[in-house]
Structure formats: C-alpha cells, structure tokens
Amino acid sequence: MKRRTFVAAAASLPAVNILSGTARAQSKEIRMIESGGASGDSIEKGYIEPLFKKTGIKVVRENPSSLGKLRALVESGQTTTTLFELGSGIILQAKKLGLIEKVDWAAVNPAEMFPEAKNEYGFGYQYFSTIMAWRKGVKEPKSFAEFFDTKAFPGKRCLPDFPHYCLPFALQAAGVPIDKLFPLDVDLAFKKLNEIKKDVAVWWKAGAQPPQLMKDNEVQYSICWSGRVVGDPAFGLNFAGGKADLSFIAIVKGSSPENKAAAYKLFHEMSLPENQAKAAEVISYTGPSPNLDALLPKDKLWQFPTSKQNKAVQYFENAEWWADNGEAVNKKWEAFKLSL
Amino acid sequence: MRSSGFSFIAPLLVLMVFAFNLPILYMLGLAFWSKGQGFTLEHYEGLVEAPVYLRVLGNTMRIALIATLANVIIGYPLAHWMRGLQNRARLIAIALVVLPFWVSILVRTYAWIVVLGNGGLVNRALMWLGLTDAPVSFLYNELGVTIGMANVLLPFLVLPLFAAMIRIDDRLMQAAASLGAPPRTIFWKVYFPLTLPALAAGTLLVFILCLGFYVTPAILGGGRVPMISNLLDTLINQIPRWEQASAISTILLIVTLLIFAAYRRLDRKASA
Amino acid sequence: MSDIRLEGVTKRYGPVAAADDVDLSVAQGEFVTILGPSGSGKTTLLSLIAGLNRPTAGRIFIGGRDVTEATAQERNIGLVFQSYALFPHMTVLENVLFPLGVRKIGGAAARSQALEALKLVRLDGLEGRRPSQLSGGQQQRVALARAIVFKPDILLLDEPLGALDRKLREELQVELKQLQRTLGVTTLLVTHDQEEALSLSDRIMVLNHGKTQQVAAPAEAYLKPANRFVAEFLGIANFVGLDGGRTGLVRPERVRLGPGGVNGGRPARVIEAIYLGQMVRYHLAIEGSEGAPIVAAVPFVGRAWQAGESVAVSWDAADIWPVT
Incomplete structure (x- = not known):
C-alpha cells in the first residue's frame, strides 16, 4: 500500500530520470563500504564530491571492506549498504556466492574505459601495482631475477604474506616471462621461495609495513604497493615485472532500485577522466580511462600503474586461475609458512 | 522475588542469545553442512587429510603457552611488587600497567619495532657497547611474538593477581613467621596457595586470548609465525571457505572448553 | 618455658615513640597483661617481642638469651592474633600441623601432637573443617592450639578475645586461664579491656603513649594506682581533696552510704541509682x-536509695590512696 503510493507519487514528478526507458526514483543518500585510508579519501575527492555538486546525492563511506563482511551483510538480509569495494580476485568469489548484482552498464552510460575495468559485476575504478622497491643506497635490482638473487643483492627482504603475490614473482625469478606466468607452476614457485626464505625478515600483512620497515632499516628490499612508496625520496622502485591489479566497486545483492540508480550515477562520475585525475592527486593509483595520461602531470607519469611506460612491463592478475586453485595453493602456503 | 529479577535481565538474555549465541551456533553449524548434500563431515575429513591447518593450530597452542608462561614469569613478581608499594606509588604502578590499554594495539605493536628492531634502541645500545657486532634478532620470530603478546596481555594477568594479593592479610605471613616458617616456606605454603586461584584464572584468560591473537603475530612475528587467527582470516576473507574455517573454529572452541573444564576441575578440587 | 626481660626497649616511628624506654620482667610461668588504650603502643611492644619488628634501642631477652636481633622464626614464640590469622586454604588440622612441619616433625607423631593440642582447646572432632566453617570462638581456639602445639618458650596473645561477644569472651577467659596454668607457659597478653586484664593476670603493666605507667598485681594497681591515668583507666575513680592540696582516690566499693542526717557522714543527694x-x-x-x-x-x-533521696556518704581514711 505504502509502496504503491510512493511509486505513483514519484512517477508524477517532472524531474524523474529516464533510465533504460523506465521512470525510476533515485535515493538521495547511499552507503558504501570501501577499503579505507588514502584510497577512500581519493574516492571522496575524485568522485563523491563531484556527484554531490551535480545531483545532490550523498555517499556515506565506511571501511574496511572484506569478503567476510559482504557475505555477512547479504546473508543477514540487510540492504542499507549499496556499494562494496572488492579486489579483482574477490569479485569473482563474490559473484559465485551470489553476493553482488549485475551492473546495468547502459544505465551507467560511462565514458571510455579499459575493457577489463568494465566488468559484468563491478566497476574497476582503481589500478594499483605491486612492485619491487628498496631503501636508497643499496644495489638496485632491475628484474625479479635480480631481486631474488640475495648473493648479488645482499639485504633483508620484506615480502607479502599472500601467495597470490609471491608465487608469480618467484616464477619470474625462475625465468618464466610475464606473459607465460599463468597457469602458475606452483611447485617451481615454492622451490624458488624456499631459496630466498632465509633472507626474508618479514612477511607483511598490512600495506603500511614495508615502507616503514625500509625506513627503519629493518629490511632493505620489499615487494609492496606502488602507492606506498612512490614520491618518497627515501625509496627506489621499479615497475618491471610488477603486478597490475584492479579494485572494483560492486553493488550489494538485494539493493533497492532507487539505491542502484544512485549508484549508477556515481559510476558515471567515476568513468570521467577529469574526476580520475582529481583522485590521482590524493593517491598515486589511477582510474580506468585510456585518456587519463594527458590529464596527469607529465613529470609524475612514471609513478602511475596505468601510464603507458608502466602498464606494458607489468603482468595482469588472473582472477579465474586463483578462483579455481586458491584453496589448494593456500594449504601449500601454510605448510611453507610452517617451514620458516 | 526471583522471577522479578529474571524479568529484569530477560531483555539482556534475549540480546545475548540472538546477537551472540545464535550466530556462533550458525557459524559452527556451517562445518556440518554442504550445499545440496545436507549433513556432512567432509570438512573435518579435509582437515585430517591435509593436516597443515591442524599443524597451524598446534603451533598456535605452543606459542600461546610460551607467551602465557612469559606473562606469568613477568606478571607474578610485578603484581607482588605492586602489593608492597605505598598508596601513591601503587596508584602510579597500576596506571603504568593499565596505560597500554589506552593505546591502540597497533601503535603498541609498532612501538616494539622502535625498541627491539635491528636498528632499534636496544640493538644500537648493544652495538655501541660492543657487546655484539650484528643486531640481535629480537623481532620477526617467535621471540618477537612472545614479547609482543606478553606486553599486550600483561594487564589481564596482573590486575586480577594484584587484586587477590592485596586481599591477603599481612598477619598471615607474620603468623607463619612466628610459627617458625622461613621466608621460602611462607611463600610456598601460605602466600602462593592463596594467590593460586587468581593466578590460574588469569593464566587461563591470557592463554585463551593468546589463541585468538591476530595483529601482534602478524607484525612482530614478521609473518613467520603462523597463527590460527591469521589462517581463519584467510579462509574467511581471501578464499571464502567458511565451512573449513568453521570446522577449525569448532576444534579451537572444543580445545578451549577442555582447558577450561580442566581448570574448573582443579579449582573445585583445591577448594573442596 | 622461659622468662622474658625487656631493657630500655624503644621503638620510634619518626618523632613518635610507640615504645619509650620500656623495662619489664616476666617470670617463668607468669601471666602478665599489657593494658592500655588504643595507640598506647602495647601491640608495638608485642610485635617487638615476637620479632616481627626491630626496636630502635634496648635489648630483649627470652630465657636469658638476647634475642634482640633474632628473627621471628628463631624465637620459638606462640603468637595469637585478634584476627586469628588462620590459613584459610588449610584445614584445622593442617593449620595446627604447620608449625610442626616447619620443625621437621611429621607423620603419626605430629598428628597425635596436633590432635592433643586440639583436644586441649576442646576442638576434637573438627580437625577436618576449614576455618571459614567455624565460629569466631572456634577459630580463636584453633589459633590457640596452633600457637601451643610446638611447645613455645612463651605465649603472646594480641587481644585474642577482642572480636568475640561478651558471653563467649568470659567463657574463653576462664578456659584461657586454665590452659595457661595447665601448660605453665610464660604468657604475655595485650588488651585494652581492664576487666579482662584484672581477671586473668598475675600482674598487669599499664602503658600510655609508649611509656610504662605501672607494673603491679591487679589488686594493687586497682587500689594503689601509680598515677591519675592508671586510676582512671582501671575503673571508676572518685577523687577527693586532701590536706596540702593533694588529691586522693577512693574506689566506689569503698564508699559507704547511710540514711540522711546520721552522724559521721557527709550529707548528699542521690542523682541516679543504677x-x-x-x-x-x-x-x-x-x-x-x-x-x-x-x-x-x-x-x-x-x-x-531512690534518686532525689538524701543520704550520708562516708569512707575510711585507710581507703584513700593519694595520687599525683
């Protein structure tokens, strides 16, 4: 009863948006759960503020985001949160578990985007790279073969405590070229990791650890997220062989049409290169527009994951392979960790 | 009378059951459920077949035990020392023990890097004094995890212990002395047994908290000390195998309950 | 069994002297009570003798041996606290066995010795209980049994009956006296209750502000107090003027009453009769x-006599004791 009167009232308003041919109201406020930190601030400055100026729609942010949280949200039947940030591997899992909605790209009507960012189930909004970095003053490696060569490049290492980062880098050290990494030769990768493990002081869980540890001279070499080290004169870095990855924003299963409509408005703002340039002022990760390079400061192009010079030398995450093999690899990873 | 008391706390009980106990039961039940098949034990079978997760659990128990022991070795004398202080000094000591509670666990944990890291205060002092050539590895190993956990959990042991100790009448020790007991006998036969219930309760609390530790092992252990909570995080948030996580959690819960039951048995025996 | 001798014992806490140059001799088998108001230093004195505290000056002898520097453990003293100080985690029997265990006495010998001590304080049959399951009087008896089981050289009692109600206290006073006589142990009791002191002791020592006021047999101290403080502390004191501006003490029992107008008495009026x-x-x-x-x-x-009646009051000159 209430709902019918509401829809009728909405339909009679002249300012209703025309989306996919149907008249639909959109919410004035939606909630988003994102990963937090500078990344969240970049969403605020790059996308949420322009959206509010144009449409008056407010986006309320919360963090951090994790698959467990999403699953708990959906399984408890709550629909107050519309948008959820997920990694490229996780979005596939979320799709399989039925935790997220398909994106109506026609309703989004985006500006030009890299194809991998225009996912059926999410908006790939932020490219980030996992790369090698070091404390200034040590011998500088040019490839992961050199990074893993602890005799020629002595010093303590700090590696991610996640197999989906470490294995492809270890394979590069074993001589596998970046376009032949997948399917991963897991045994070869662990063999290489076993060779380096005594020189790894820390296996990091939090992205803030490697830069801090390098600053404190606890370690000299790290594999870490590019945004944590670029622009800091204390560190050297190299994108060669790095991992390009993409963070998505997806729509929580069961969201109301009104909330979805507002979310698509935000997605549209996120596709605009000028907004992505604003976001890149906050964090040195980049949005999915192929035309973004022109809007970024020339002297800083080397810092960004998607600038032409960097995108070419990195490999891309293969989320499908991980979805099929993740659990088996994780058991080997735990066994490997127990051998440290 | 009794029923009115019950109706007073009933809303709280309902909240506890629905907001707390049911989700836990649901979580534990997940391990026995498989999509399309109904009841199953396959997730437990999986644990037995690939015992690496059980080995992580065993490792966690061992570390928790070591950290708890370290806590007792530091905490017991500390609480005893605080008992002997004058009022003002005692207040300051309690504040110092409790202070870490007010600081984020992350900050506390990173503070240890500043103190004990390769370039930390202790190592620089040792090298300056010429006691060692290369930095001593205090961190990024089990020692680091033990130090970190002992620090974070110390108040949980010291406060109940201290509370029990100040309740012990000094005249009991004086009486023991007048009856001819040397200090060692007074401690082991009179003082220590009277602190034992609080010590056992505090130790149990610390041990159980150790089992669930997450941040400290990840940072001070340098990720080299696999703990069960990190594994559970991976199974819940990275590769979503909630069923497997649930099976491990169930085993963890059972082990914890068994330890608790053993403690209750000892406690009842002691007070019988 | 031993005698106790204090020579110039002094204990200072900063400027305050809790015990001030105290001398005392207690003969073997004697029962002496230290009596004084709270804060008079009597418990301090007891703890100095027990060895729980060290004197600032002076010497303490037990059985002729100088124990001034000896620890509590070395003195072989039975000590009973007002708070009982029983070990709550031990049974009655374990409490009584404790001093024997410390002295390396074990097995059946220790057990029969402990049971005998419990029998002396009439607690046989309760040896398996914990202190918390006993009444106050029973707990005090356990404390007593624990203090005598190892045949101490002397027995020190710190307000042992202070926490008990009046009837029980009087009952235990009798028992305590009998027990002390049976054992013949030199006993020093501390109390602020002058009735207890007068009824139990061979001699009493009155203490005020850490200083000895008088050491005497109970009757002597009561009737012939050394000073006004002792006179007032030991009971009701009537002070009467004497020749030369001096003051005399007449105890109430020595005052005689007769009908008003009878010769030889002073006329007086009854204010109250209790x-x-x-x-x-x-x-x-x-x-x-x-x-x-x-x-x-x-x-x-x-x-x-009723209140308001006129009476004649008199007393013998021999019953007047001059005080200062």
Missing part, C-alpha cells in the same frame, strides 16, 4: 561541693 544485679551504683552530689559527683557501688540487700 542496678547492676548484685550491686547498685549510685551517683551522688555532695552538698556544698562543686566537684564531680561521687560514685558508690553498694551491695544490693533488700532496699536501695
């Missing part, structure tokens, strides 16, 4: 006197 069973206590205003009322305690034989 019945105490066998005795009646009168508060009397002497006519023409501005001083404090005179208190008389008279055996109750058939008739008592």
